């Protein structure tokens with residue numbers, strides 16, 4: 001086996017994580033993340049996505065198994081960014097940039113550029129402790145990108161972001177991958193993961209399952225059209241249902257693209273919630 005290094009990516013090998021005496025949160029998880037790859041990890045709340053990311057970046061140690069090939073520069077955005085300092089977003093980021101080896105001017109310039117792209121409400125002079133959750137998330141993203149990371153790890157990065165930042169984040173992920181960085185992110189919404197990742201996984205019962213994305217040659221996607229069966233039909237939050245990769249809501253109907261293995265489960269769920277199946281194309 002070749003020695004792992006920055007060039008060949010980061011690898012989790014048979015990683016198991018057990019907190020105290022409880023059942024393992026992760027059980028024998030193996031994952032290789034190569035430079036230029038964008039790995040999206042979906043899964044229900046509490047299934048172990050954050051735990052997996054913390055092990056990947058080195059914040060948490062596996063109970064057993066190993067992590068190899070982690071590059072020198074790792075950008076990490078935790079699920080909750082503790083933004084409560086008195087200093088401004090720009091001052092904080094400039095300071096972080098200097099810690100990461102940039103000169104003051106370069107750090108300030110990069111901080112300003114990132115906050116501008118992410119459209120920090122109130123501007124870069126806003127104090128950290130006055131930031132809303134979404135704006136704190138923007139600062140968290142900026143600190144992870146001050147220096148081009150070899151590995152960028154993002155825990156539910158879209159949560160709380162407004163439309164401008166949503167788009168900017170998708171672009172920043174692509175740019176990082178194009179520059180040779182590996183990106184790993186989580187989101188509980190299958191559609192968001194599929195839309196932004198080149199490789200899609202799902203954590204179920206502590207295990208990591210590789211999933212086809214809509215762009216993969218082997219992916220089988222079913223197209224489903226549903227209409228409300230009556231006035232009592234409740235609209236589930238379609239994008240978060242397992243396997244859903246695209247949603248188009250029309251007048252009195254909804255068209256979904258769903259990964260084929262999840263199609264029957266989705267139809268069953270829709271019917272139980274008062275919807276009729278108008279068409280299914282596989």
Ligand SMILES: Nc1ncnc2c1ncn2[C@@H]1O[C@H](COP(=O)(O)OP(=O)(O)OP(=O)(O)O)[C@@H](O)[C@H]1O
Pocket residue numbers: 019020025043044045046047048049050051052079188
């Ligand atoms: N430090 C800890 N000590 C004990 N249990 C923990 C710890 N961190 C996480 N857990 C538990 O491990 C399980 C997985 O948590 P984790 O945060 O990794 O899940 P997640 O998929 O990221 O969930 P969410 O999407 O809700 O953030 C949960 O049951 C959680 O309560």
